[in-house]
Amino acid sequence: MIVRTAFTALLADGAYFALPLSVTGSSELQALPPLLRRDTSFQLALNQLDGVLTPVNSCYIVLRREKSLTFVTYVPYRANKNERDFFLQGRHECVRQLGEQHFVTSVICKEIGEVTDARSWDERDAKQESQDAVDDASEHTVHDNGKECSMDAGHKKNKCRLCDRRMKNKISPEALEALAQLHTPGATVQMSVNTSTETLDLRYMKNVPIADVAATLPADTPSFTFYRHPTTQLLYFIFHSPDSASVKERMMHTMAIPGLVNVHAEDQGVHVDQKIELHDPEDLSFEEKDERIGKFRSMYLRNNFEGTESKYDNLKADEAFHNAIQ
Numbered sequence: 001m002i003v004r005t006a007f008t009a010l011l012a013d014g015a016y017f018a019l020p021l022s023v024t025g026s027s028e029l030q031a032l033p034p035l036l037r038r039d040t041s042f043q044l045a046l047n048q049l050d051g052v053l054t055p056v057n058s059c060y061i062v063l064r065r066e067k068s069l070t071f072v073t074y075v076p077y078r079a080n081k082n083e084r085d086f087f088l089q090g091r092h093e094c095v096r097q098l099g100e101q102h103f104v105t106s107v108i109c110k111e112i113g114e115v116t117d118a119r120s121w122d123e124r125d126a127k128q129e130s131q132d133a134v135d136d137a138s139e140h141t142v143h144d145n146g147k148e149c150s151m152d153a154g155h156k157k158n159k160c161r162l163c164d165r166r167m168k169n170k171i172s173p174e175a176l177e178a179l180a181q182l183h184t185p186g187a188t189v190q191m192s193v194n195t196s197t198e199t200l201d202l203r204y205m206k207n208v209p210i211a212d213v214a215a216t217l218p219a220d221t222p223s224f225t226f227y228r229h230p231t232t233q234l235l236y237f238i239f240h241s242p243d244s245a246s247v248k249e250r251m252m253h254t255m256a257i258p259g260l261v262n263v264h265a266e267d268q269g270v271h272v273d274q275k276i277e278l279h280d281p282e283d284l285s286f287e288e289k290d291e292r293i294g295k296f297r298s299m300y301l302r303n304n305f306e307g308t309e310s311k312y313d314n315l316k317a318d319e320a321f322h323n324a325i326q
Contacts, residue, residue: 046115058075068104071095077110105153106151163258191223200260236286
């Protein structure tokens with residue numbers, strides 16, 4: 001009854017974005033507080049689910065996308081097998097009791113990023129729209145009474161595993177807020193990884209003349225600097241990794257790039273146009289190019305994506321190396 005009441009409230013109020021359903025100790029479904037959509041960005045709305053989903057607990061989520069509802073069965077790999085089976089075996093019945101007519105699709109997700117990353121939804125949409133998806137018999141489920149339920153997409157593994165989102169560093173509220181201010185010409189935001197907490201912390205946010213940007217790069221520690229060019233309006237991402245910094249500092253900063261550029265910045269509507277990597281501030285030169293600028297391999301390439309994240313094949317190896325030196 002409580003679940004039905006919460007679902008009815010979700011149907012009646014378009015401001016509600018998601019309704020999580022978990023299980024109690026008595027194996028009864030219970031409705032968690034619904035989430036409100038406070039932003040027009042689908043990704044920012046999805047970010048609210050980061051505080052709901054865990055790697056070890058299964059749940060259902062009624063998710064509103066535009067004007068339609070999707071029924072999500074979240075069963076992470078690390079969840080208890082009996083709990084996983086409970087949600088997997090009961091998902092069709094739950095949809096039936098809520099009312100199949102309210103849902104356009106039902107999906108299974110096994111990783112948090114498959115739910116909370118908008119790129120996963122874009123990828124599933126593309127597969128759904130393909131002719132192969134239409135012809136795939138597993139796309140539809142028929143009940144014993146012969147009536148077809150809402151479109152059942154099951155589990156579709158992402159082409160890319162969203163390593164940037166899974167491995168992203170935490171970011172301080174000040175640094176996150178600063179990213180949203182990068183639309184003004186000359187706007188400059190600099191941050192670095194706190195090696196003790198592995199958090200991206202803000203160093204400064206201010207307007208800097210183009211001739212003075214190099215002077216703001218710290219000489220002995222790695223840093224990330226976002227700079228909005230006052231003439232071209234291009235947004236530059238400058239990764240300064242001085243040779244004098246420790247191996248641990250350089251590795252931690254290198255590994256933080258995908259999550260910072262592809263996740264934290266993108267979540268704030270900030271799109272990097274050009275990435276510069278350098279060891280010495282004197283090498284800083286703003287040039288409009290399609291290729292990277294720098295002396296070593298870039299982890300972010302302008303307009304060069306594969307799957308749902310930037311093309312970079314050695315991220316897992318970097319993670320292992322980083323753990324080994326901690």
